[in-house]
Amino acid sequence: TPPNRMWLNSLQQSGGTLKLAGVALDNATIAQYMIGLSRSPVFASADLESSAQTEVAGMKLKAFTLSIGVGKEQAQAAPTADQQKGKKK
Template identity: 35%
Template sequence: MIKINLLPKKPIGVKPALIEQGVIAIIAVFVVLVILFLFRINVKGDVEDLTQKIAKTKEELKKLEESEAQIEELKASELTIQQKIDVIKRLEKRKTGPVIVLDQIASRIPAKMWLTKMKSQRALLKMEGVSIDNETIAQFMTNIESAGEFENVELQFAQETKIEDYMLKKFSVSSTIKVMKEVEAAETKEAAGGKEKKKKKKKKKK
């Protein structure tokens, strides 16, 4: 007797294939998770390293800023000391200057010439006197110029005047005292430097 089985046949090998695919998918997900985990660890490590480097750099910058501030303080202190030294030198020049001037002039007055008046206004020196003639006045001016302590020696006027029945030459000579000119130049420079410092301080405050 022939038997006919009308029921559908069970698929052969389908179930094992599905299981295999599922296992592969799980493994793939696991691998991805492991990679992500490792990547996160690496990134975290890199971030920590960078954070440490940034902190170290900031610390070094702070030290440099402190060093620069100390250098600026030292420079300012050195400048202040130098300014004090310059002031002392100028005061010495102011004290010794007139003595040198008088000595240089006294030793260079020709015979038959007399100074009647001397007036100094900082670096400018004015001298008045009487002389027997114009040649003697010219000789006096030459002597003053050769002293090395004076410059811009100029005759302001020379005119005849009568003194006790004698006809003499009344004159006025002006000159610049070099040492006093140097003092004035230093003081002007210092004053200009002080103004510049004040301007810089105002700018920093703004």
């Protein structure tokens, strides 16, 4: 996470998806974080589910929720059904 620009409040995992919630100084910080996640070899995707202005300790911040797909390396490494059929021939 970008230091002093973003704070994470919760993280939940369900199957191959992480739900991440937090607050950031602005939308640009959230976007930068999402780009970093999508470039990671670990994550398949990073999608913004919600973003809304909120106030914390008198500061106007952006509350956000991300849905992050896990397993890019596994998805790329696993052969598809068509690839497996080709190997049998």
